[in-house]
Amino acid sequence: MGNQNSNKKFNEDFRKMVVDLYSSGQTVRDLSSEYGVSEVTIYKWIKRYSPMDMADGTTVTLDDFVKLKKQMLRLQEENENLKKGYGHIRQKVSLTELSNVINQHKDQYPIQILCEVLEIPRSTYYQSTEIVECRRVRENKELTERIREIHAESKQRYGAPKIHFLLKQEGYLVSLKRVQRLMKKAGIRAITQKKYRPQVSKHQVEARDNLLNRDFSTTTINEKWVADITYIHTLRDGWCYLASVLDLHSKKVVGYSFSRTMTTELVTKAFDNAFETQQPAEGLVLHTDLGSQYTSEDFRNHVQSKGVKQSFSHKGCPYDNACIESFHAILKKEEVHHVTYVDYASAKIALFQYIEGWYNRKRIHSSLAYKTPQAIEDQIRQIA
Structure with missing residues (x-):
């Protein structure tokens, strides 16, 4: 199966559709089984094509950045002037997009070098990071308020998994871990069960037929x-x-x-x-x-x-x-x-x-x- 996958060719529309299906809720395992693509390959596509929200409301993908870099190199070869070529392209790239690129690669390279390559002052980069963090704070505040409302509507019965599911249904792009983190920070938790101490029966009980025998499976109702x-x-x-x-x-x-x-x-x-x-x-x-x-x-x-x-x-x-x-x-x-x-x-x-x-x-x-x-x-x- 792995060898067959390595020989297959997939066009860009196919790759993007698989990523869209993943974004809509399908698992990588199911997509791999249904479309004959290895899970490793799908994860690469997800990294490449998944849109990342920018602070200015726009989105950018890693693939967009790769294409932009190729365009820069082509202009460099045409003009034999890296500074001129990049300066021309740099006008088309927003500050938030560049900051996002730095965030993606700052674990591999020093921030100072990344800023020099992309010709962006370090102070400007840090300033843009603060703007993103402020937006994150606002989003967390909004999410926490909605979490409180859902929790109250359930009479404090729902925990993070069900609250996360309902948030996704409402259109919130949020992970389960983030919901858990916000609930913990706000002190929101599902009401807990008190211990139950069963009483031991002293009566002699006659054994009878166990037709169910722990087979809880069914095909329809009223079985x-x-x-x-x-x-x-x-x-x-x-x-x-x-x-x-x-x-x-x-x-x-x-x-x-x-x-x-x-x-x-x-x-x-x-x-x-x-x-x-x-x-x-x-x-x-x-x-x-x-x-x-x-x-x-x-x-x-x-x-x-x-x-x-x-x-x-x-x-x-x-x-x-x-x-x-x-x-x-x-x-x-x-x-x-x-x-x-x-x-x-x-x-x-x-x-x-x-x-x-x-x-x-x-x-x-x-x-x-x-x-x-x-x-x-x-x-x-x-x-x-």
């Missing part, structure tokens, strides 16, 4: 659901319980139920809410842990009457149901641990707002290519 219960504390009503059902394909919470008591009726209600909304075909797999609510005869009969197959985690193995536990962990990290619920009713409203208003329809997921669960489901239903 595999996972369910679990978590605890929510309130001041007046004490501990309350949330039973959730999540679709492994869309990551959407397709059904849930909130109650003051942890009973079979609680998990049955959550399942029925999901079933009524989604109307899955027969053969759906519902995976849960070995909790007594899910292993009860009433729940088993109810689920089987809907044509749904039950699957259970192995005893003492939380990884078998990691996806729904992950959702509950996110719920605690982003919402529950930062709010004191007065009573059951206020907690119920807050959970509805989080699950239906935020998690399913607004919260972008990196595992879903920064789409929302509802967007994934809508896309599939439109195709169907």
Whole structure:
């Protein structure tokens, strides 16, 4: 493959198009695979053709500079006068372009020599650098303000990766590292999760079939659901319980139920809410842990009457149901641990707002290519 690439010829339009595709978000690896160009070659093209913003609003590429240098040499040969030839071209080159060339090569050559070759006073170069730095300060201030707004809109739930993604969508040309650096400097961070200490069950648990067997892969919605219960504390009503059902394909919470008591009726209600909304075909797999609510005869009969197959985690193995536990962990990290619920009713409203208003329809997921669960489901239903 490498030898074949070395013999290939690519015209300038082709090279520039590959760089444009890279600028639009495609990876070098994908471009190399799709167009049969080595990654090393593509990186060279990126360095050569990627535009660099100047302080005066113009852009210049390394290729532009190379062409300008060739033009200078040609004039030198024609006129046999380097000073005259360069002086003629120098009038066409802006100070910011020359300063950028110096910045590119100052790690290889002393600044003094670069300034002498390009006939630019060192004081002028340093002055232009200060102008660029001032522009950078203004840009950082603007970016930081927008980062604060996005962070606040997410109720402090988004960290640097998701904020960076949204900034790019809005047209900001900014790297993830720069977003991380600005957030750290401004003291902006995603709200953190408190430690959870699970209680060890003293009851004997009978092992049951694990149909899922940690195979979380899916081809569409309503193939595999996972369910679990978590605890929510309130001041007046004490501990309350949330039973959730999540679709492994869309990551959407397709059904849930909130109650003051942890009973079979609680998990049955959550399942029925999901079933009524989604109307899955027969053969759906519902995976849960070995909790007594899910292993009860009433729940088993109810689920089987809907044509749904039950699957259970192995005893003492939380990884078998990691996806729904992950959702509950996110719920605690982003919402529950930062709010004191007065009573059951206020907690119920807050959970509805989080699950239906935020998690399913607004919260972008990196595992879903920064789409929302509802967007994934809508896309599939439109195709169907």
